[in-house]
Amino acid sequence: MFVPHSFAVALVMMVMSTLCWGSWANTYKLTPSYRFELAYWDYSIGVVLTSLFFAFTLGSTGGRDSFAHNLHTAAASNLAYAFIGGFIFNIANLLLVAGIAITGLAVAFPLSIGIALVEGVALSYAIQPKGDPALLTLGVCAAVLSVILVGKAYGNLPRQDTSASRKGVLICIVSGFLMGAFAPFNARALTSAHPLTPYSINVLFSMGALAACVVFNPYLMKRPLTGTPVAFSGYLRATPWQHAMGLASGGIWGVGMIFNLVAASLVGMSISYAIGQASPMVAAIWGVFVFHEFRHSGKRARFYLAGMFVCYLLALVLISLSRSAS
Numbered sequence: 001m002f003v004p005h006s007f008a009v010a011l012v013m014m015v016m017s018t019l020c021w022g023s024w025a026n027t028y029k030l031t032p033s034y035r036f037e038l039a040y041w042d043y044s045i046g047v048v049l050t051s052l053f054f055a056f057t058l059g060s061t062g063g064r065d066s067f068a069h070n071l072h073t074a075a076a077s078n079l080a081y082a083f084i085g086g087f088i089f090n091i092a093n094l095l096l097v098a099g100i101a102i103t104g105l106a107v108a109f110p111l112s113i114g115i116a117l118v119e120g121v122a123l124s125y126a127i128q129p130k131g132d133p134a135l136l137t138l139g140v141c142a143a144v145l146s147v148i149l150v151g152k153a154y155g156n157l158p159r160q161d162t163s164a165s166r167k168g169v170l171i172c173i174v175s176g177f178l179m180g181a182f183a184p185f186n187a188r189a190l191t192s193a194h195p196l197t198p199y200s201i202n203v204l205f206s207m208g209a210l211a212a213c214v215v216f217n218p219y220l221m222k223r224p225l226t227g228t229p230v231a232f233s234g235y236l237r238a239t240p241w242q243h244a245m246g247l248a249s250g251g252i253w254g255v256g257m258i259f260n261l262v263a264a265s266l267v268g269m270s271i272s273y274a275i276g277q278a279s280p281m282v283a284a285i286w287g288v289f290v291f292h293e294f295r296h297s298g299k300r301a302r303f304y305l306a307g308m309f310v311c312y313l314l315a316l317v318l319i320s321l322s323r324s325a326s
Helices: 007-023 036-055 067-073 076-103 105-127 133-155 162-179 183-191 198-222 240-267 269-276 279-290 299-325
Strands: none
Touching: 007 240, 007 269, 007 279, 036 076, 036 198, 036 240, 067 198, 076 105, 076 162, 076 183, 076 198, 105 133, 105 162, 105 183, 105 269, 105 279, 105 299, 133 269, 133 279, 133 299, 183 198, 183 240, 183 269, 198 240, 240 269, 269 299, 279 299
């Protein structure tokens, strides 16, 4: 089983995780006619396939720590923790994609993931206290400020449908609280007696995510958060490009997940999760500079958005330093 043996390698993996987690939703932007409820089937399948690929490659080098051996020897409770974590995550992620459809990348990601960052770091640190608590706290406070600033930026955008905008913000807030709840389950599966390896956690997590899609996505198709109801026949009629982009979104997110978990085996889940959750900064860059979501904004909105970038960078630096200071 491959694991990093230095903080430098782990940091590179965490930064790569951030880039993947901040970029996977771009595929949704590239297929605007493919409803997110339909694309999400491909996304969930892509996550599972990616987790299995890494489990049977990097996760299967070495006998005692191999993926198959670890599944056989791990405690059943840890299998359940990883599965539940994935189940919770995918409900949150479904809401996040709905929020993106209403408010855009540059708003939905910072709002939802910023809330998740605060909650996830605090709960993960309580289970696995790695890192300097003072620096972690300052980093979390910087993340909270960034969430406030992106909310202010969104509040200064010209909008025609105020009720839809409020609904989008509410969806992102609920997504954030759910998103922050999955990290402690992974931390428990990684640190309890007879723990799972990062590769095993990832597979069980992805299975839980797929289960959540099977349970909740049909309901969202019938009672969508935005738009009209959609039938599963629309998925069958989707073009190869649309399916490919959906699978790619799951693959990109899945690479970010395994890198984050593998890095966590060295630095701890609270630090790895926190750095990975700097992904809203990446998503906001895509939303602002590539998809031009703030092209009609005034100076005040852009000022708040710039402040969000600064605060997220500060949060990333402080949380990184917390590891070396502990």
